[in-house]
Amino acid sequence: xxxxxxxxxxxxxxxxxxxxxxxxxxxxxxxxxxxxxxxxxxxxxxxxxxxxxxxxxxxxxxxxxxxxxxxxxxxxxxxxxxxxxxxxxxxxxxxxxxxxxxxxxxxxxxxxxxxxxxxxxxxxxxxxxxxxxxxxxxxxxxxxxxxxxxxxxxxxxxxxxxxxxxxxxxxxxxxxxxxxxxxxxxxxxxxxxxxxxxxxxxxxxxxxxxxxxxxxxxxxxxxxxxxxxxxxxxxxxxxxxxxxxxxx
Amino acid sequence: xxxxxxxxxxxxxxxxxxxxxxxxxxxxxxxxxxxxxxxxxxxxxxxxxxxxxxxxxxxxxxxxxxxxxxxxxxxxxxxxxxxxxxxxxxxxxxxxxxxxxxxxxxxxxxxxxxxxxxxxxxxxxxxxxxxxxxxxxxxxxxxxxxxxxxxxxxxxxxxxxxxxxxxxxxxxxxxxxxxxxxxxxxxxxxxxxxxxxxxxxxxxxxxxxxxxxxxxxxxxxxxxxxxxxxxxxxxxxxxxxxxxxxxx
DNA sequence: CGCCGGTTTGAGTCCATTCAAGAGGAGTGG
DNA sequence: CCACTCCTCTTGAATGGACTCAAACCGGCG
Numbered sequence: 001x002x003x004x005x006x007x008x009x010x011x012x013x014x015x016x017x018x019x020x021x022x023x024x025x026x027x028x029x030x031x032x033x034x035x036x037x038x039x040x041x042x043x044x045x046x047x048x049x050x051x052x053x054x055x056x057x058x059x060x061x062x063x064x065x066x067x068x069x070x071x072x073x074x075x076x077x078x079x080x081x082x083x084x085x086x087x088x089x090x091x092x093x094x095x096x097x098x099x100x101x102x103x104x105x106x107x108x109x110x111x112x113x114x115x116x117x118x119x120x121x122x123x124x125x126x127x128x129x130x131x132x133x134x135x136x137x138x139x140x141x142x143x144x145x146x147x148x149x150x151x152x153x154x155x156x157x158x159x160x161x162x163x164x165x166x167x168x169x170x171x172x173x174x175x176x177x178x179x180x181x182x183x184x185x186x187x188x189x190x191x192x193x194x195x196x197x198x199x200x201x202x203x204x205x206x207x208x209x210x211x212x213x214x215x216x217x218x219x220x221x222x223x224x225x226x227x228x229x230x231x232x233x234x235x236x237x238x239x240x241x242x243x244x245x246x247x248x
Numbered sequence: 249x250x251x252x253x254x255x256x257x258x259x260x261x262x263x264x265x266x267x268x269x270x271x272x273x274x275x276x277x278x279x280x281x282x283x284x285x286x287x288x289x290x291x292x293x294x295x296x297x298x299x300x301x302x303x304x305x306x307x308x309x310x311x312x313x314x315x316x317x318x319x320x321x322x323x324x325x326x327x328x329x330x331x332x333x334x335x336x337x338x339x340x341x342x343x344x345x346x347x348x349x350x351x352x353x354x355x356x357x358x359x360x361x362x363x364x365x366x367x368x369x370x371x372x373x374x375x376x377x378x379x380x381x382x383x384x385x386x387x388x389x390x391x392x393x394x395x396x397x398x399x400x401x402x403x404x405x406x407x408x409x410x411x412x413x414x415x416x417x418x419x420x421x422x423x424x425x426x427x428x429x430x431x432x433x434x435x436x437x438x439x440x441x442x443x444x445x446x447x448x449x450x451x452x453x454x455x456x457x458x459x460x461x462x463x464x465x466x467x468x469x470x471x472x473x474x475x476x477x478x479x480x481x482x483x484x485x486x487x488x489x490x491x492x493x494x495x496x
Numbered sequence: 497c498g499c500c501g502g503t504t505t506g507a508g509t510c511c512a513t514t515c516a517a518g519a520g521g522a523g524t525g526g
Numbered sequence: 527c528c529a530c531t532c533c534t535c536t537t538g539a540a541t542g543g544a545c546t547c548a549a550a551c552c553g554g555c556g
Binding site: 018049065067069070071073074075077089092093094095097098117120121124127128131132134135136137138139141142143144145146148149150151192193232234236237239 | 266297313315317318319321322323325337340341342343345346365368369372375376379380382383384385386387389390391392393394396397398399440441480482484485487
Binding site: 401446449 | 511512513514515521
């Protein structure tokens, strides 16, 4: 398996999905000093309430953002794939408002926030692109509000799968129709506001209706069109093909 | 009633809740060219899917962001008060991923996004503060995911009220314990992922338990402590007192 | 082999919805 | 001033979707 040329390569590639970068801006981002850190499965990367002085860019593995309600119930509001800046939000905010958690073995590049700010001051175009990138995370979170607030159980799970698949595609991950499914049924419940028991029943329904197969940590989509219809999935909010319609 | 000295005054005041601005940075923001626009109650300010070349800052009145699910159900993911930049997200994104809607009579200052970008290139400190401001909107949306995903009906409604009250306080709006309640019960349902019928029942419960009184468009909090406990409300995510703990 | 985390199944309960109808209040026009 | 309309709020009864609480099953792994 070929190594990516640079730890931040996938990050630049992702940004170019929604913003055009000049060669100088690409270089400026790739030149950001960063250190590689590894996290074992199920390990906290950032804790809510802590002050954060940098951000992680995922090089491999999966991570999620979550908060814990007063009852102790966990709510996941984003799942991240290779190339995502998982924690820029927390670094720019005065303190972290949410947890970041590694799902499986994670390799991440850590960048000091000061270096990012300095680079942005030099390169307004790159600044705009990175700002936009953080706002796309916001757009995704808004769609999650809709998912949890206004869709029934099957649709919620199906929608989550559609998003996961689309993001893996965009990151160049899904090979031959098979995708990674890093979430347990418990975690799927925490994404969708359901219990793991009910998630299990929805999965069986989706399997019996020929929408997906899900074995172990491998997800296969059997009927993408019907899956998106069940899910009420409109991929625009992910902004993975935005370059064409881009304003400036 | 005294007039604010400048259309963007409330905006600067809000930013200073979470970021320190130099006098020059304040001036730079206040010098942004803007035009005043008015919207009647229940009027769209921005439509999902449209390309947006600027953003509105609320001078008076209330607005909300929403998306429509495939079933036709509406989900509201943010309510905005005086001083909020209601549409910076949509202006920085390639196109609007959500609607913005005026709740009542709204007066807003419209700023071209190009002017904002130009100002930010000149004033990195202001850039950082505005970036942070948009990310705080994200933090609020994350808390909404938790609210609709992981709290029961009373808590959801109570939490919404706590947020609304706290934001009005921060904007200098609630006088003598009475706050504006610009949302209909239908709209409260769209905020919380409930039906208006069920919202009505939760309101009666909250009234009978002496938590609030709600008559017409006026909300009174009768017992803030118990209300926040019922709501599972932790105000940190709003970052209205962040200056003290601020990192840089 | 025995453990352990994750998945599956079942039965009973309850929270929130649906559907429907009525009441209140504000604004409009005759 | 009244009649009329529209919108919002209120109430009731019945339904159902998702939850709870268990227990059993399964596969991987030490």
